[in-house]
Each structure stands twice: as C-alpha cells, then as structure tokens.
Amino acid sequence: MTNRTIRIWTLIHKWTSLICTLFMLLLCLTGLPLIFHDEIEALTAENSLPPMPAETPLKSLDDAVASALATYPGERPLFLSFDEDRPVVNVTTGPGARPPVAQMHISAIDLRTTRILADLNDDKGFMHVMLRLHVDMFAGLPGELFLGFMGFLLVLATLSGVVLYAPFMRKLSFGTVRAGRSRRLKWLDLHNMLGIVTLMWVAVVGLTGVINTLSVPLVAYWRANELAAMIAPYQGKPIPERFASVDAAVRTAMAAAPGMHPQFVAFPGVRFSSNHHYAVWLKGATPATNRILTPALIDAETGAFTDMRSMPWYMLALRLSQPLHFGDYGGLPMKILWAVLDGLTIVILGSGLYLWIARRRTAQDRTAAGPGLRPAVGEAAE
Amino acid sequence: MKPRAPLPLPAIFGIPAAIALVTAAGLVTALLDDGLEDALSWAALSVPVLAAVWSWRKRER
Numbered sequence: 433m434t435n436r437t438i439r440i441w442t443l444i445h446k447w448t449s450l451i452c453t454l455f456m457l458l459l460c461l462t463g464l465p466l467i468f469h470d471e472i473e474a475l476t477a478e479n480s481l482p483p484m485p486a487e488t489p490l491k492s493l494d495d496a497v498a499s500a501l502a503t504y505p506g507e508r509p510l511f512l513s514f515d516e517d518r519p520v521v522n523v524t525t526g527p528g529a530r531p532p533v534a535q536m537h538i539s540a541i542d543l544r545t546t547r548i549l550a551d552l553n554d555d556k557g558f559m560h561v562m563l564r565l566h567v568d569m570f571a572g573l574p575g576e577l578f579l580g581f582m583g584f585l586l587v588l589a590t591l592s593g594v595v596l597y598a599p600f601m602r603k604l605s606f607g608t609v610r611a612g613r614s615r616r617l618k619w620l621d622l623h624n625m626l627g628i629v630t631l632m633w634v635a636v637v638g639l640t641g642v643i644n645t646l647s648v649p650l651v652a653y654w655r656a657n658e659l660a661a662m663i664a665p666y667q668g669k670p671i672p673e674r675f676a677s678v679d680a681a682v683r684t685a686m687a688a689a690p691g692m693h694p695q696f697v698a699f700p701g702v703r704f705s706s707n708h709h710y711a712v713w714l715k716g717a718t719p720a721t722n723r724i725l726t727p728a729l730i731d732a733e734t735g736a737f738t739d740m741r742s743m744p745w746y747m748l749a750l751r752l753s754q755p756l757h758f759g760d761y762g763g764l765p766m767k768i769l770w771a772v773l774d775g776l777t778i779v780i781l782g783s784g785l786y787l788w789i790a791r792r793r794t795a796q797d798r799t800a801a802g803p804g805l806r807p808a809v810g811e812a813a814e
Numbered sequence: 815m816k817p818r819a820p821l822p823l824p825a826i827f828g829i830p831a832a833i834a835l836v837t838a839a840g841l842v843t844a845l846l847d848d849g850l851e852d853a854l855s856w857a858a859l860s861v862p863v864l865a866a867v868w869s870w871r872k873r874e875r
Contacts, residue, residue: 597826605821606826606828606830607872609873611873612874625866630862631837632833636841720845762856765852
C-alpha cells in the first residue's frame with residue numbers, strides 16, 4: 433500500500449467514525465438493556481395467566497377482538513398477533529386504519545375468557561425510552577432513517593478500519609497489546625485488536641440494524657408492487673364496511689397452507705394488508721422456517737381465500753435482520769455474548785475517540801514538526 | 815523489540831479472517847435450529863471474546 437492510499441483510507445476511517453461515534457455510543461448503551469428486554473419485562477410483568485383447567489375451550493378470535501373494542505370504544509381493530517406458548521392474543525386497536533403508533537392501543541387477551549390480561553401501552557417506562565432512543569431518538573421516520581445512515585457510516589468505518597489494520601500490523605503479531613509504553617500506544621493496540629476480533633459481529637449487527645431502519649420504505653415498496661399485484665382484481669371496488677369473521681379467515685388461511693401457523697393478522701386497510709382483505713401472516717413450523725412469513729389474503733367481506741405468495745428477497749432480508757440484530761435467537765447465553773460484544777464495541781468507539789483527541793493534542797504540540805506524525809504511515813512508506 | 819521484515823498480508827489477516835468466519839458461522843447456525851445449533855453458536859461467538867481476553871492477558875507491560 434502506498435503512503436497516499438493509506439492516507440486516503442485514514443481520512444475515510446477518521447471522518448466516517450467521527451460522524452457516527454456519538455450516535456453509535458448511544459445505540460450501544462441503549463441497546464444493552466434492550467438485549468435483555470424479555471428478561472427485564474418478565475420481572476415486572478403482571479400479565480401471568482390465571483390457572484384454569486388445561487382442557488378449557490378457547491373463545492373465538494372475534495370474541496377477543498370484541499373484548500378489546502369494548503375497552504377502547506370508537507376504535508377499530510388493526511392487528512391481532514398470537515403468543516407463542518400460551519393461549520393469548522394481542523389485539524391492536526386505533527382510531528383509524530393507519531394512526532400514529534402513539535394513538536394505538538394493544539391489549540393482551542386471554543383466549544379462554546377473553547378477559548384483558550394487561551394493556552401493553554407502556555409508553556413512559558425505562559424500556560420504552562431505551563427503545564425509542566435506539567430506534568428513532570423520538571423523531572419518527574426521519575430519526576429512524578438518520579440512525580440508519582449513521583449505521584451505514586459505521587459499516588464504512590469498520591471496513592476502512594480493516595484496511596488500515598494491515599499497515600499498523602506490518603511488524604506486529606496478532607493480538608499484540610503494548611501496554612507498558614505510552615497510554616496512547618496501549619489504546620491504539622487495544623483499538624486495533626478489539627476492532628479486528630469483533631469485526632464480523634459489528635458488521636452483521638451494523639448492517640442488519642441499517643436494514644431494520646429501512647422497514648417503512650421496504651414495506652411501502654412491497655405494498656406498491658407485490659401486494660398490488662395480488663389484489664389487482666379488487667381495483668375500483670368499494671371498501672367493505674363490515675368485516676366477515678376473523679376467526680374463519682384464520683382457519684381458511686391455515687387450510688390453504690398446511691403445516692403453517694399464524695403469526696399475526698393484519699386487518700383491512702392497515703400497512704400490512706389491503707383495503708379489502710384480512711392478511712393472515714403465516715410462519716413455518718420448524719425453527720429454520722418459522723422466521724419466514726407468507727401472507728395469505730382472505731376477502732374481508734366474503735371470507736373467501738384470495739391469494740398467497742411467498743415474500744420477495746428484500747422482505748426476507750428485513751425479516752432475518754431482526755434476529756441477527758437483536759441476538760434473541762439463541763437463548764440467554766447468546767444474549768450474554770451479545771452484551772459482551774456490545775461492551776467491546778463501546779471500548780472500540782471510546783478508544784477511537786480518545787486516539788483522535790490524543791493525536792490532535794500531539795499535532796498541536798508539534799505544529800512545527802511537519803508531517804509524519806503517524807508512526808504507521810511513516811513505517812508503511814519504508 | 816528487534817526490527818524485522820514486514821509481514822505478508824496472509825500473516826496479518828490469517829487469524830482475523832478465521833475469527834470472522836467462525837463468528838459468521840455462529841451467527842447463522844443458531845438461526846437454523848434450537849438445541850445443539852444454539853450451543854455451537856455460543857461456542858463460535860465466544861471465539862472473538864476469548865481472542866480479546868487472550869490478547870489482553872499476554873499484553874506487554
């Protein structure tokens with residue numbers, strides 16, 4: 433590598449890092465409790481199921497929706513999602529088909545009694561604040577896309593860091609940490625060592641984080657293309673005012689896709705459905721396929737099956753980006769490793785910032801010394 | 815430390831590439847199934863952490 437290429441990569445590394453570092457520190461710190469959100473919420477949860485005989489028959493989904501609407505009169509159902517391991521559905525209601533999240537209400541409903549177990553509308557608690565800071569800094573879609581761009585800069589900073597690793601390590605064996613000389617040298621070695629060992633994890637979590645921030649535009653694109661093609665025969669038809677049974681719609685969808693289970697139902701008019709359909713989003717039954725969702729469209733007026741299509745690649749990427757970013761797909765040990773790697777990333781970010789400040793200070797002290805302040809650059813030019 | 819000849823790229827990136835591949839394999843494995851696959855991914859994701867611990871423990875003081 434010539435001196436010039438190193439200098440260009442140094443500039444790329446410096447500026448992409450400097451711009452995103454403070455936001456990345458925010459994301460790493462707020463992400464830490466979010467890794468354990470299941471465990472933390474279980475500590476404070478009050479929505480445990482009352483004991484009832486195991487054979488208690490379940491009420492219909494329509495009864496569950498009616499129960500939610502009775503709690504929030506004047507609203508309409510938007511989503512209904514299924515808990516994985518207990519007879520509970522979560523019904524989301526709101527004043528219109530696509531209200532802002534702040535106006536939605538989520539009720540966890542016991543399907544044996546249709547009694548509301550808990551309202552999941554915690555929008556002041558610690559975890560909610562962490563989540564909003566992490567997702568959009570309370571700034572909605574622009575905030576989300578902005579953080580996505582910061583994540584993109586992080587990926588660039590990581591890649592340029594890998595390129596710069598070569599000139600720095602030309603005469604050092606892997607894992608060298610020279611802790612006995614200057615403070616700056618110690619942190620430089622630590623920055624390089626931690627950066628290179630966590631490279632793949634940081635790149636994957638960074639990239640999947642970026643993909644997650646694109647969820648709104650990706651779903652909009654899917655609606656405009658795939659969904660539009662599926663519902664082409666409905667163009668120009670009046671929007672139904674009364675909906676057929678959601679329970680029957682789910683049964684129809686499951687009959688059309690044997691072996692699959694519903695993950696959630698999107699009611700007519702919401703972002704994940706058409707104006708004329710229940711979209712029943714089905715998942716596979718095995719661990720490898722239960723992350724892949726297939727929407728089945730059921731006519732909301734007649735209850736007839738309309739169409740079912742597997743997701744295009746970009747929706748699959750969006751779907752897979754969730755576990756790969758959250759680290760919630762391998763039990764508690766994986767979450768602990770996620771937290772440790774997150775901590776190491778904080779050290780990389782902090783040491784990078786420190787090295788920049790320390791070098792600026794040396795540069796000011798030695799303004800007369802001219803170029804060649806970076807030992808590695810001089811070394812690589814030999 | 816004695817001055818020595820610059821290392822070739824494979825010597826610089828050999829171990830980091832191996833760690834990166836093991837990490838990637840660990841990230842994907844746990845997606846495929848529960849049980850054994852999860853345990854394999856824990857082992858794989860421990861590799862970068864252990865490499866960091868090892869480097870720190872043998873640091874030059």
